[in-house]
Amino acid sequence: MRRRSLLALPALLLPGLAPAHARAQTQAAPSVVASFSILGDMVTQIAGDRVRLRTLAGPNADAHSFSPRPSDAQALRGAALVVRNGLGFDGWMDRMIRAAGYTGPVATATQGITPRQMDAHAHGHDHGGAGRRHNHSVAPRQVPDPHAWQDLRFGIAYARTIAAALARAVPAEAAAIEANAAAYIARLEALDAWVRAEVAAVPEARRKVVTSHDAFGYFGAAYGVAFLAPQGISTEAEPSAADVARLIRQIRAEGITAVFLENMGNPATLERLAREAGVVVRGRLYADALSEPSGLAPTYEAMFRHNIGVLVPAMRGDAA
Numbered sequence: 001m002r003r004r005s006l007l008a009l010p011a012l013l014l015p016g017l018a019p020a021h022a023r024a025q026t027q028a029a030p031s032v033v034a035s036f037s038i039l040g041d042m043v044t045q046i047a048g049d050r051v052r053l054r055t056l057a058g059p060n061a062d063a064h065s066f067s068p069r070p071s072d073a074q075a076l077r078g079a080a081l082v083v084r085n086g087l088g089f090d091g092w093m094d095r096m097i098r099a100a101g102y103t104g105p106v107a108t109a110t111q112g113i114t115p116r117q118m119d120a121h122a123h124g125h126d127h128g129g130a131g132r133r134h135n136h137s138v139a140p141r142q143v144p145d146p147h148a149w150q151d152l153r154f155g156i157a158y159a160r161t162i163a164a165a166l167a168r169a170v171p172a173e174a175a176a177i178e179a180n181a182a183a184y185i186a187r188l189e190a191l192d193a194w195v196r197a198e199v200a201a202v203p204e205a206r207r208k209v210v211t212s213h214d215a216f217g218y219f220g221a222a223y224g225v226a227f228l229a230p231q232g233i234s235t236e237a238e239p240s241a242a243d244v245a246r247l248i249r250q251i252r253a254e255g256i257t258a259v260f261l262e263n264m265g266n267p268a269t270l271e272r273l274a275r276e277a278g279v280v281v282r283g284r285l286y287a288d289a290l291s292e293p294s295g296l297a298p299t300y301e302a303m304f305r306h307n308i309g310v311l312v313p314a315m316r317g318d319a320a
């Protein structure tokens with residue numbers, strides 16, 4: 001803001017120097033490219049305006065099936081750092097990096113995390129294509145579950161990895177970056193404790209949630225919630241009628257009241273499933289993307305506060 005007001009001064013106050021000075025300042029902020037909105041928010045929390053951030057798969061975007069535009073590859077060419085999730089979530093980023101000839105640093109947020117395994121065909125949107133088989137006579141292929149950010153402990157690991165990469169990429173700002181990262185991690189630790197306490201207040205037998213796709217495996221394991229999604233449900237492939245029928249029977253038999261859509265993808269299948277099971281869809285969970293800045297989950301922290309805020313009363317069975 002100060003920079004902008006300086007530029008707004010009449011040129012005669014900064015004789016001849018203003019444009020060159022402005023260019024130098026703009027160029028001084030190195031550019032960082034993040035593959036999707038949650039990583040973009042972490043870069044913002046840690047580096048603020050010390051970097052120019054470009055987030056490729058933005059608010060409410062389905063990063064699994066994102067298609068980069070030519071201008072995205074262009075942004076990569078001048079970047080000081082690229083931040084991606086890894087574990088097959090944003091494989092299009094790897095192809096882009098190769099295609100753009102980018103040879104700078106790449107921070108992989110899931111680096112060092114031992115991933116959960118999931119059935120390839122159970123995942124909402126299988127990435128490679130090779131695993132998208134619905135042959136139930138064959139044991140499903142296991143693939144790493146990429147949604148590690150849904151466990152705040154892993155989110156903290158993401159923040160540490162991103163902070164270290166930012167400090168290396170922008171050494172002149174390393175001290176400020178490290179201080180911001182420490183404050184951010186302290187907030188995430190407090191948020192993790194709050195999430196645990198909120199979930200613990202719900203009787204264990206009631207901690208069952210139905211969602212569109214299998215994005216909450218890490219959340220479920222970390223906080224003790226069973227997430228159910230119709231196998232094969234996807235923006236790309238319809239679940240089988242038998243899978244949907246099985247889930248409807250389970251919802252009825254176990255009295256599951258927490259049924260949610262996600263903020264990305266197609267709601268049609270889950271809405272139909274809820275209707276047939278006779279339950280009310282309790283709203284949307286933010287799964288693989290944040291909301292617009294003016295929305296309900298514009299940051300990673302706000303995403304957890306929103307999700308817990310709707311999950312807990314729904315699991316308890318409070319009136320919708």
Ligand SMILES: [Zn+2]
Nearest residue numbers: 064124215288
């Ligand atoms: Zn996903």
